[in-house]
Amino acid sequence: MPSRKPDYYEILGVFRDAPLEDIKRAYLDSAQRLHPDKNVAAGETELFLEIQLAYEVLSNPKRRNLYDATLPAEIEESSVIKHEVSFSRTNLVQLNEPQLVYALLEVGPRDQKEKLSSAPLNICLILDRSTSMQGDKLDFVKATAIHLLRNLRPEDVLSVVAFSDHAEVIVPAALNLEKKKHEGSIQMMQASGATEIYKGLRAGIKEIRRTLDPSRVNHIILLTDGQTYGDEKACLKLAEDAAAQHIGITAMGIGHEWNDVFLDALAGKTGGSSAYISKPSDIERLLTDKFKALARSFADEVLLEYKRQEHIRINYGFRLQPEGGFIEVESPIHLGPILQGTALHILFEFLVSPQALDGDVLKLLDGSLKTSIMARPRPVPPIRLKLTLGIKQNPSEEEPPSRILNALSHLNLYRMQERAQAAVEADQFDVAARYLQNLATHLLSQGELSLSKTALFEAKHLETKHTWSLAGHKDIKYSTRALLLSGDKEKAE
Amino acid sequence: MIVCSNCQHDNLTGAMFCAECGASFAGVHSLIKQSLGPEKYQSVSKKPSDDPSQKFRGGETWGSLHLVDTGQILPLSQRNEFTMGRTSESHPSRPDIDFSPYQGYDAGVSRMHAVIKRDGDRIILMDLGSSNGTYWNGTRLSPNVEQIIHHRDMVALGKMKIQIMIENY
Numbered sequence: 001m002p003s004r005k006p007d008y009y010e011i012l013g014v015f016r017d018a019p020l021e022d023i024k025r026a027y028l029d030s031a032q033r034l035h036p037d038k039n040v041a042a043g044e045t046e047l048f049l050e051i052q053l054a055y056e057v058l059s060n061p062k063r064r065n066l067y068d069a070t071l072p073a074e075i076e077e078s079s080v081i082k083h084e085v086s087f088s089r090t091n092l093v094q095l096n097e098p099q100l101v102y103a104l105l106e107v108g109p110r111d112q113k114e115k116l117s118s119a120p121l122n123i124c125l126i127l128d129r130s131t132s133m134q135g136d137k138l139d140f141v142k143a144t145a146i147h148l149l150r151n152l153r154p155e156d157v158l159s160v161v162a163f164s165d166h167a168e169v170i171v172p173a174a175l176n177l178e179k180k181k182h183e184g185s186i187q188m189m190q191a192s193g194a195t196e197i198y199k200g201l202r203a204g205i206k207e208i209r210r211t212l213d214p215s216r217v218n219h220i221i222l223l224t225d226g227q228t229y230g231d232e233k234a235c236l237k238l239a240e241d242a243a244a245q246h247i248g249i250t251a252m253g254i255g256h257e258w259n260d261v262f263l264d265a266l267a268g269k270t271g272g273s274s275a276y277i278s279k280p281s282d283i284e285r286l287l288t289d290k291f292k293a294l295a296r297s298f299a300d301e302v303l304l305e306y307k308r309q310e311h312i313r314i315n316y317g318f319r320l321q322p323e324g325g326f327i328e329v330e331s332p333i334h335l336g337p338i339l340q341g342t343a344l345h346i347l348f349e350f351l352v353s354p355q356a357l358d359g360d361v362l363k364l365l366d367g368s369l370k371t372s373i374m375a376r377p378r379p380v381p382p383i384r385l386k387l388t389l390g391i392k393q394n395p396s397e398e399e400p401p402s403r404i405l406n407a408l409s410h411l412n413l414y415r416m417q418e419r420a421q422a423a424v425e426a427d428q429f430d431v432a433a434r435y436l437q438n439l440a441t442h443l444l445s446q447g448e449l450s451l452s453k454t455a456l457f458e459a460k461h462l463e464t465k466h467t468w469s470l471a472g473h474k475d476i477k478y479s480t481r482a483l484l485l486s487g488d489k490e491k492a493e
Numbered sequence: 494m495i496v497c498s499n500c501q502h503d504n505l506t507g508a509m510f511c512a513e514c515g516a517s518f519a520g521v522h523s524l525i526k527q528s529l530g531p532e533k534y535q536s537v538s539k540k541p542s543d544d545p546s547q548k549f550r551g552g553e554t555w556g557s558l559h560l561v562d563t564g565q566i567l568p569l570s571q572r573n574e575f576t577m578g579r580t581s582e583s584h585p586s587r588p589d590i591d592f593s594p595y596q597g598y599d600a601g602v603s604r605m606h607a608v609i610k611r612d613g614d615r616i617i618l619m620d621l622g623s624s625n626g627t628y629w630n631g632t633r634l635s636p637n638v639e640q641i642i643h644h645r646d647m648v649a650l651g652k653m654k655i656q657i658m659i660e661n662y
Binding site: 088352446 | 512
């Protein structure tokens with residue numbers, strides 16, 4: 001469309017009604033990325049001049065008004081990102097009691113065939129080398145780190161930080177490393193000391209910032225086998241700061257002593273999730289898979305900002321793919337990445353109070369989706385996300401869409417496990433055991449024989465010993481989480 | 494409010510699965526209207542003369558399944574082949590004849606349990622590799638092998654006993 005006038009709003013990636021401060025922020029983000037001092041790629045200087053002009057016009061209220069008057073009507077559809085929402089019910093019911101409704105949000109590239117060159121990586125491995133890592137665990141970790149370093153593409157950056165009660169940089173973040181020398185440094189790592197995740201995380205973030213670049217996939221992979229004590233809050237704060245700079249975090253726990261709730265929360269701050277490595281020999285496979293997934297990134301992050309609607313609450317949010325994981329539902333929500341070939345699927349549970357049912361239509365959510373795509377120098381225009389449902393006297397007879405039913409049936413298993421855990425925390429072991437027995441029944445009916453047995457075993461363990469077995473809860477939690485993914489793959493095939 | 498038929502737990506309206514026992518509420522509106530529950534079954538069984546052709550107006554009814562335990566009659570009409578089984582939360586695909594409202598799960602009916610079809614004058618029953626087996630007059634059928642059956646034969650899907658009634662036999 002060469003004849004079309006450039007849309008300054010699109011160029012900066014802001015809504016037409018964006019306040020001045022948003023325009024300013026968007027301009028600074030883009031300018032930083034496209035500054036002629038930094039970029040040599042063909043055509044990027046022109047882009048820089050374009051955003052310069054766009055900002056000059058939009059930041060001046062008078063010129064902005066004049067410009068707005070010349071604009072054609074806004075095109076609501078994004079040309080880059082496609083999103084789709086399905087609901088568990090076609091309408092809400094006029095009721096005097098609270099009701100639930102589920103929404104499945106799918107976000108993916110508009111053009112499936114568009115093959116973006118895969119973005120260069122900027123990854124930092126943060127490795128726990130506390131005493132408990134001694135032996136198999138550290139050996140496998142070292143071997144994998146060396147393997148990843150050797151197979152790095154020339155454009156990628158891989159830094160390695162090791163920590164115990166202090167942290168040290170094993171491989172610094174830089175391009176064109178002398179690999180042989182650094183392989184040696186990895187090999188020399190010794191296990192000793194306690195686990196202080198904050199120290200490792202801080203050093204890792206410092207390292208990744210050296211080569212921080214919005215056109216790269218900036219990601220931290222934390223590997224640990226133990227609990228950290230007392231610095232959890234500080235870690236979460238670091239993760240929030242990382243998220244603000246588009247640094248993602250994946251946390252991998254080895255064995256059964258690490259704190260899954262904490263690592264979930266830590267990774268969740270950035271739209272990442274935690275993974276469970278039950279035995280040291282799985283380290284290489286899981287870590288290599290993670291690397292491959294990162295190299296397939298289409299968008300490193302999708303951010304959902306929304307205003308709270310009165311009498312409506314998002315009760316629960318869960319990412320079904322590309323990586324199963326619990327998500328925090330306070331705005332802005334870090335939904336997670338979009339991989340090439342794997343869209344982002346998020347399931348929300350809304351709790352609607354009777355007071356909200358005023359009129360014929362209910363606005364469940366009013367917000368916007370912001371996406372950052374590394375391989376695209378220009379910002380992606382945000383998408384308005386408005387979820388509305390009709391209110392009727394009678395429930396709809398229609399069956400819920402099978403994609404929602406499918407997703408919920410797998411999530412149902414995961415949530416039963418969550419309820420069992422909550423009951424254990426409240427010292428209600430009989431209740432927890434009952435949840436697990438129910439879970440076992442459902443697992444059995446879905447053909448998950450061995451997991452069903454594990455659930456029954458844990459139910460018995462809880463009843464008699466009033467605690468999970470060593471690996472029990474993590475086995476069940478991460479296996480039911482994995483079912484969410486396999487369920488979705490079946491559907492895709 | 495949705496009261497779970499499995500554990501009597503009160504769930505919020507709009508819930509898709511019971512928060513207590515995890516049972517699925519899929520299609521629960523229609524089930525409530527069919528009044529699931531043992532006491533209702535008995536009242537149904539008192540009128541076995543329920544004319545099946547009325548429910549499927551316009552379709553040719555060539556046979557029916559009489560559920561021995563509950564007295565229900567399920568007509569076979571409008572098509573020549575019916576898969577029998579029960580719906581399940583994990584599989585959105587549905588068999589043509591769904592035994593879940595008739596406690597198919599408790600009776601051990603598999604999701605895709607068996608198929609009954611009409612081929613000219615012959616009526617054929619075939620097990621689809623079910624977990625608890627398909628029995629024809631007391632004999633367990635081999636999976637995926639067709640068996641010719643006749644009017645008034647007794648068939649069991651797991652423990653679900655069914656008498657086959659064929660029109661114009």
